[in-house]
Amino acid sequence: MPNPTAAMLVIGDEILSGRTRDANMHHLAGVLTERGITLAEVRMVQDEQPAIVAAVNDLRARFDTVITSGGIGPTHDDITADAIGAAFGRPVDVRDDARTLLAEHYARTGKELNEARLRMARVPEGAVLIDNPVSVAPGFSVENVHVMAGVPSVFRAMVESLLPELTGGQPLLSRSLRVNRGEGDIAGPLGEIAKAMPAISFGSYPFVDNGAYGANIVMRSTDPTALEAAVAALREAFPGATE
Amino acid sequence: MPNPTAAMLVIGDEILSGRTRDANMHHLAGVLTERGITLAEVRMVQDEQPAIVAAVNDLRARFDTVITSGGIGPTHDDITADAIGAAFGRPVDVRDDARTLLAEHYARTGKELNEARLRMARVPEGAVLIDNPVSVAPGFSVENVHVMAGVPSVFRAMVESLLPELTGGQPLLSRSLRVNRGEGDIAGPLGEIAKAMPAISFGSYPFVDNGAYGANIVMRSTDPTALEAAVAALREAFPGATE
Numbered sequence: 001m002p003n004p005t006a007a008m009l010v011i012g013d014e015i016l017s018g019r020t021r022d023a024n025m026h027h028l029a030g031v032l033t034e035r036g037i038t039l040a041e042v043r044m045v046q047d048e049q050p051a052i053v054a055a056v057n058d059l060r061a062r063f064d065t066v067i068t069s070g071g072i073g074p075t076h077d078d079i080t081a082d083a084i085g086a087a088f089g090r091p092v093d094v095r096d097d098a099r100t101l102l103a104e105h106y107a108r109t110g111k112e113l114n115e116a117r118l119r120m121a122r123v124p125e126g127a128v129l130i131d132n133p134v135s136v137a138p139g140f141s142v143e144n145v146h147v148m149a150g151v152p153s154v155f156r157a158m159v160e161s162l163l164p165e166l167t168g169g170q171p172l173l174s175r176s177l178r179v180n181r182g183e184g185d186i187a188g189p190l191g192e193i194a195k196a197m198p199a200i201s202f203g204s205y206p207f208v209d210n211g212a213y214g215a216n217i218v219m220r221s222t223d224p225t226a227l228e229a230a231v232a233a234l235r236e237a238f239p240g241a242t243e
Numbered sequence: 244m245p246n247p248t249a250a251m252l253v254i255g256d257e258i259l260s261g262r263t264r265d266a267n268m269h270h271l272a273g274v275l276t277e278r279g280i281t282l283a284e285v286r287m288v289q290d291e292q293p294a295i296v297a298a299v300n301d302l303r304a305r306f307d308t309v310i311t312s313g314g315i316g317p318t319h320d321d322i323t324a325d326a327i328g329a330a331f332g333r334p335v336d337v338r339d340d341a342r343t344l345l346a347e348h349y350a351r352t353g354k355e356l357n358e359a360r361l362r363m364a365r366v367p368e369g370a371v372l373i374d375n376p377v378s379v380a381p382g383f384s385v386e387n388v389h390v391m392a393g394v395p396s397v398f399r400a401m402v403e404s405l406l407p408e409l410t411g412g413q414p415l416l417s418r419s420l421r422v423n424r425g426e427g428d429i430a431g432p433l434g435e436i437a438k439a440m441p442a443i444s445f446g447s448y449p450f451v452d453n454g455a456y457g458a459n460i461v462m463r464s465t466d467p468t469a470l471e472a473a474v475a476a477l478r479e480a481f482p483g484a485t486e
Binding site for chain 1: 253256257258259260261262263264265268269270271272273274275276281282283284285286287288289290294316317318319320321354355357358359360362363377378394396415417425426427428429430431433434437438444445446447448449450451456458461463
């Protein structure tokens with residue numbers, strides 16, 4: 001059975017303008033791959049409701065799980081909750097359990113639970129809250145769409161909270177060999193090996209190191225024995241390759 | 244007139260598996276923003292023809308320019324040229340001018356222009372080559388889709404080659420103020436200011452610094468005078484904000 005699939009939707013002008021470098025995608029990719037879930041697509045869209053709605057509805061129909069980041073804070077440009085509500089055709093309102101979480105947190109820290117902060121208790125009808133141990137304001141899930149904050153420390157904490165809920169697959173194992181020859185010399189023999197071992201996914205990732213061309217050949221499989229055989233075949237074809 | 248729009252398509256399993264951290268998106272975002280072109284969407288898809296074709300056809304219909312990265316090398320997993328051909332319904336074959344570029348380059352460097360390397364001269368019918376001063380094998384453009392290598396040094400060089408061809412807009416200016424208060428305190432006054440100044444795009448990007456909450460408020464506009472007024476309004480609302 002193929003592994004479950006996931007997509008990520010990164011919401012925010014600050015990434016697309018180049019002001020901020022996204023850190024969450026790389027983190028999520030690693031966590032999902034470890035767990036045997038294939039991250040099959042990532043999208044990054046602006047803080048605009050039609051763009052978010054279109055992306056969410058396309059991705060949730062095509063993949064088992066969708067994880068979003070960004071746009072769930074208290075400010076005027078945080079429009080993700082409303083966009084998710086619109087995507088599912090569900091009303092969005094302050095919910096009592098989310099309000100209670102926030103009220104207790106701000107009472108402890110001596111801050112006012114004002115109108116802006118209360119926005120963070122607004123979730124679509126029927127959503128399930130995602131625990132936020134870092135800064136309390138929760139994420140939420142609607143069906144297979146899981147909505148998380150964009151601040152990296154909070155995003156990571158929410159991913160940890162969500163992971164036990166996700167059905168994983170067989171962990172995808174990988175091995176990598178570094179070959180200090182140009183891809184043009186590697187491609188022929190590698191293509192033959194890849195054709196002969198269809199159970200292994202072979203990727204060739206070129207690099208330039210001090211002016212010299214080389215490539216990392218990455219082999220991926222859920223089968224450790226097949227993976228060993230692939231490494232052996234590559235070592236024979238490319239003597240001197242290093243792990 | 245609104246600025247021209249662009250989308251980026253990142254092609255490659257190595258990004259989605261978390262093995263490699265994409266560096267090209269952040270670079271392209273900065274370059275386009277400087278030039279007054281709005282990077283409106285980014286997609287990252289696997290090395291699979293149907294995924295690439297669907298993304299290319301969706302993006303090229305919706306945005307003025309599409310830039311892709313990855314999958315144009317000599318190995319079996321480099322399938323971008325064929326996917327772009329399929330997206331446009333154009334045959335893909337070795338082209339004489341591209342072959343000549345490669346033949347001259349490999350003659351100079353004493354390497355063999357073998358079958359694998361010759362794959363890098365395959366482009367869709369009617370494509371325009373994009374100069375690659377780093378490693379010669381060219382990128383190519385078909386209509387509004389510009390196809391570039393994924394290796395960051397080559398990607399950047401190809402972007403430089405392409406930029407003079409792109410129609411820019413008015414450069415988007417930005418100013419940023421750091422406010423050392425939680426977004427929940429900032430949101431109310433900021434929302435009022437944003438409503439009063441519709442020509443300015445205000446973004447609030449929260450951070451946690453040594454346990455203390457704060458936010459960078461970013462203002463963007465093509466109008467420098469309006470931008471000054473926005474900075475002044477924010478400074479009045481948040482005394483102690485720093486640039």
